[in-house]
Amino acid sequence: MSTSSLVLILVVVAVVLIAALVTGVVLTRRRRISLTQKEETPKPGGYQAASGITFTPAAPEATEAEAVVVAEAPVHPAPVEHPVADRTEVDGQPGVGDDASVPRDSVKRGFVEVDLPVEASEVEEIEPTSGRLERLRGKLSKSRNAFGTSLLGLLGAGDLDEDSWQDVEDTLLIADLGAATTTEIVETLRAKLAGAGVRSEADAQKLLRSVLVDALGPRMDRSLKALPHAGKPAVLLVVGVNGVGKTTTTGKLARVLVADGRTVLLGAADTFRAAAADQLETWGKRVGAETVRGPEGGDPASVAFDAVKRGVDAGVDTVLIDTAGRLHTKVGLMDELGKVKRVVEKQAVVDEVLLVLDATTGQNGLTQARVFAEQVAITGIVLTKLDGTAKGGIVFQVQRELGVPVKLVGLGEGADHLAPFEPGAFVDALLG
Numbered sequence: 001m002s003t004s005s006l007v008l009i010l011v012v013v014a015v016v017l018i019a020a021l022v023t024g025v026v027l028t029r030r031r032r033i034s035l036t037q038k039e040e041t042p043k044p045g046g047y048q049a050a051s052g053i054t055f056t057p058a059a060p061e062a063t064e065a066e067a068v069v070v071a072e073a074p075v076h077p078a079p080v081e082h083p084v085a086d087r088t089e090v091d092g093q094p095g096v097g098d099d100a101s102v103p104r105d106s107v108k109r110g111f112v113e114v115d116l117p118v119e120a121s122e123v124e125e126i127e128p129t130s131g132r133l134e135r136l137r138g139k140l141s142k143s144r145n146a147f148g149t150s151l152l153g154l155l156g157a158g159d160l161d162e163d164s165w166q167d168v169e170d171t172l173l174i175a176d177l178g179a180a181t182t183t184e185i186v187e188t189l190r191a192k193l194a195g196a197g198v199r200s201e202a203d204a205q206k207l208l209r210s211v212l213v214d215a216l217g218p219r220m221d222r223s224l225k226a227l228p229h230a231g232k233p234a235v236l237l238v239v240g241v242n243g244v245g246k247t248t249t250t251g252k253l254a255r256v257l258v259a260d261g262r263t264v265l266l267g268a269a270d271t272f273r274a275a276a277a278d279q280l281e282t283w284g285k286r287v288g289a290e291t292v293r294g295p296e297g298g299d300p301a302s303v304a305f306d307a308v309k310r311g312v313d314a315g316v317d318t319v320l321i322d323t324a325g326r327l328h329t330k331v332g333l334m335d336e337l338g339k340v341k342r343v344v345e346k347q348a349v350v351d352e353v354l355l356v357l358d359a360t361t362g363q364n365g366l367t368q369a370r371v372f373a374e375q376v377a378i379t380g381i382v383l384t385k386l387d388g389t390a391k392g393g394i395v396f397q398v399q400r401e402l403g404v405p406v407k408l409v410g411l412g413e414g415a416d417h418l419a420p421f422e423p424g425a426f427v428d429a430l431l432g
C-alpha cells in the first residue's frame, strides 16, 4: 500500500469519527432539553392540592385558579390583577421599563410570596360556639334577679289572689315583655296553675319554664344562612342604628364562622363613622379574615358591591357587611340601605339581613325595628347588651312585633360574648 493510500484511509477514518462525535453530542443535548421541559410542567392538580390542603381547607371544591386566589386572600387585600388587556408587547419580545407587562403566571408568584405562617400564628383561639348561652348564663343575672326570682317567689307561694296576679303582670311588664305577651302569659299561667296542682317552687318553675319557652316560639328557624351555595358565598347584611353594636356583632360573628371552619370576608360599608372600618379590620385580622373598605364618607353601596365581588372572586364561604347606622329617622339612610341591598344583589343573593338591637333601649329599639323592617326584609334579630339590662323580656316582644326570630344575643363586650339564641337555655338562665 502506497503512502498516499494510507493517508487517504486515515483522513476518511478521521472524518467518520468526527461526524459520529458531533451527532452524539447533538442527540445528547436534545434529550436533556426535552427532559428539563417535562420536569417544569406541573403535574395535573398538584398545585391545587397543595394550596387546597394547606390554605383552603373549607373550599376543597375550588378550582385551581380559585384555590390560589383564596390562599392569598387573608394576606393580600388587593386582588392580584391580570392586565392581559394592558399587555404592550406585540412582537413576542419582552417589554422594558414602562412597556414591561406582568407575566401571565403572576398570580402563582404571588402565591409563593404569601407569608402564611406568621399570619396564622397571629390568629386567635376562638371559644367553641356550642353551649355558649349556658356558659354565659351568669351574664343574664340582672334579668334573672328582676324577673325570674320575683316570678318564682310569687308563683311558688301557692294559691294566688288577684293582687298577686297583678304583681305577676307588673313583673312581666317591667321586664319589657310588652302588654300583649304579658296578657297571654298570665292567662296561660292562670289556666294551667288551676289544673296543675302547683305546691312548691320547683313545680312553679317547671310550669313557668314551659309557658315562657312556648311564648318564645321554640320552633322558629334560628339557623344562620351563612353557608355558600350555587358556587357563591353567603352574604349577610348587618343593619341597625348607630351604637347598638353592629360592628362588634359583625366581628364576633366572623369569629363564630371561623371557629366553625369557614372562610369569611368583611365589608366595611359603614363609611360614615371614621373609626368603623378600622374597628372592623381589627376584628378581621384577629381571625385572619380580609376586610374590604372604601374611602371615608364614600358610597356604602359601592363598598358593599366591592366586598361581595371580592368574596365571589376569592371563593370565601361568607361575606359579612357592616352597614352605617346614623340618622335612622332620616329618609336618606333608609334609602341608602335599600340601595346597598339592591347593589349587592347584582352579584349574589343576600341570605340574611340581621337587625341589631340594643336590649337596653327598650321601646326605642322596637321603634327602630319597625322603621328598618319597612325598608328591608329583616330575616333575623341580634339582641345586644343583654348583659347590661334587667329587661331581658324584650326578646319576647321584639319577636312578636316583627314576626322574625332572635337568632343571636350579645352578652358582653368580650370577643366571644355572642351566643346563638336558644329559648330553653335562655329561660333556664332567667329562672336561675
Ligand SMILES: Nc1nc2c(ncn2[C@@H]2O[C@H](COP(=O)(O)OP(=O)(O)OP(=O)(O)O)[C@@H](O)[C@H]2O)c(=O)[nH]1
Pocket: 240, 241, 242, 243, 244, 245, 246, 247, 248, 249, 270, 273, 276, 324, 325, 326, 384, 385, 386, 387, 388, 409, 410, 411, 412, 413, 417
Ligand atoms: N355590654 C355589651 N356591650 C356591647 C355588646 N355589643 C356591643 N357592645 C358595645 O357597644 C358599643 C358600640 O358598639 P359598636 O359595634 O361600635 O356599635 P355600632 O352599631 O357599630 O356603632 P356605629 O358604627 O356608630 O353605627 C361598643 O363599646 C361595644 O363594645 C354587648 O353584647 N354587651
